[in-house]
Amino acid sequence: MKNGRKLISALSAVLVCLLLLGAAIGEEALPQMEKVTFPEGSGNIVPENAKDNYAASESGYSDDDMSYHDDSLDVKLHMIRVYDTPVMVAFVQIASATQMKTEQSKPYPSKTTVRVGEISKRVKAVLAVNADWFTYHNSGIIYRNGELLRNRADEEYEGLAIDINGDFHIIRPMTEAGYAQITTPIANSFAFGPALVIDGEVQEILNRKVTYKQRMGIGQIGPLSYVLVAADGPDQKDSAGLSVPQLAELLHGLGAQTAYNLDGGQSTSMLMHQIKVNGQNPKIIRAVGDILYFTTSIADE
8 A cells, every 4th residue: 555655745746847848838739740651662753953853742731731742742730829829840851961951142152141931932942940040140050952061160140051961960079170070071161050959868058148039049850750840939929939948948859869959949940831820910021141952853744
């Protein structure tokens, strides 16, 4: 009987912790990725030139533009409310790592900025988000679509490197020595941060003032499987905005094993089918220098 009471007490303590966590994030359980399987070979015909991407099939989009599916790409959006803030979540699965790309407003080193929608339309993206606006500053080791654009190590940055297999690597600090530890060639890298989740562990955010803003984050759930979140900010209706630690907890709760903070604030833009799906005030759309996006590998009909 005594052991039974101890067991009940322990279970009660666990239940209380779970309830507190649920209250902090939101009353409803967080959505999780529904794994899909693509036909063999469906990810092997993606054009190398970003401007020659195949156009997505209109029949692949759902009527409400909250999902897209074909034999090489699966995207599902979920509008959730966490930490008193509306957040758009995108789960993305691709058949080939070459379907995840980046594009700049103008070729580097131009500092030209345009809206995410203009860049997204140019490259025929199914889903696109603002990236890190690396042309805004001069630091960081930057690869874009396999090309090294800038090699200026900066120990203040925690970088995100995505290799040619589509796997995420946190570079801490962002130096040549850090990159030397990655044996697989790099496709894209980002200088913003901080790192949010590493090897399934939420990172402690140090030496950073806690602020609540619009946020953009990206995480890898598994091989060729990703989650992206775009959170509203306190300048939008009925929204508190997220802190960086909250963004880290959220991405971890959505299944990210590795996650990273991208440019936020008014740069925060997530587009599906060329429509901005985050933010309650679509008029607030800042021009940016670059995007990260996903395409189909199914040839145009």
